[in-house]
Amino acid sequence: MMRTRGGHGRRLAAVAASLVLLTSVAATAQSPAAPKPAAAPARGPAAHVEARIADLHKKLAITPEQEPAFKTYADLMRANAQAMEEMFRDRAQHRDTTAPGVLHWYAELTTAHADGLNRLLPAFDALYSELSDKQKQAADTEFGPLRQGRPPRKAG
Numbered sequence: 743m744m745r746t747r748g749g750h751g752r753r754l755a756a757v758a759a760s761l762v763l764l765t766s767v768a769a770t771a772q773s774p775a776a777p778k779p780a781a782a783p784a785r786g787p788a789a790h791v792e793a794r795i796a797d798l799h800k801k802l803a804i805t806p807e808q809e810p811a812f813k814t815y816a817d818l819m820r821a822n823a824q825a826m827e828e829m830f831r832d833r834a835q836h837r838d839t840t841a842p843g844v845l846h847w848y849a850e851l852t853t854a855h856a857d858g859l860n861r862l863l864p865a866f867d868a869l870y871s872e873l874s875d876k877q878k879q880a881a882d883t884e885f886g887p888l889r890q891g892r893p894p895r896k897a898g
Contacts, residue, residue, distance in 0.1 A: 786830065787823035795819060801884055802877050811869040818865050822858035829854055 795816045804812045833847060870881060 787826040788820070791819050791823035798884065802873065802880050804877075808869065808872050811865070811872050815862065815865040815869050818862050822862065825854065825858065 799812065799816075802812075829851065838844070838847070870878065873881060
């Protein structure tokens with residue numbers, strides 16, 4: 743049995759877990775039934791984003807004066823979701839389940855996610871600058887779970 747050093751073994755386990763998650767996400771995006779022409783999927787990034795936009799609008803209590811900045815942000819969210827949905831559709835048609843294929847797909851997905859977030863940032867910064875202190879608190883609370891940290895270590 744091969745022993746690995748602590749950090750290396752944890753990194754391999756993290757990559758393996760990422761591959762399992764990615765495989766399940768990609769499988770969710772696929773539909774065994776014949777695709778319906780011009781019909782948007784009931785689930786997926788584009789459907790989910792509309793609920794997220796409505797939820798943010800409500801939680802941030804967007805005022806009429808803030809609508810233009812919020813609309814810009816929401817439109818970018820929609821565009822990003824549509825791009826992700828197209829990636830998943832393309833992946834479903836050209837699926838490579840080999841280890842290199844999955845890793846390349848994960849890299850493409852991660853890059854697309856980062857690019858989309860970078861497109862959102864200027865619009866969100868502009869919106870955030872228009873928010874009242876109370877609205878900023880709500881935004882900080884809403885986006886707080888996005889903070890990333892190391893998971894707690896398990897004893898043993």
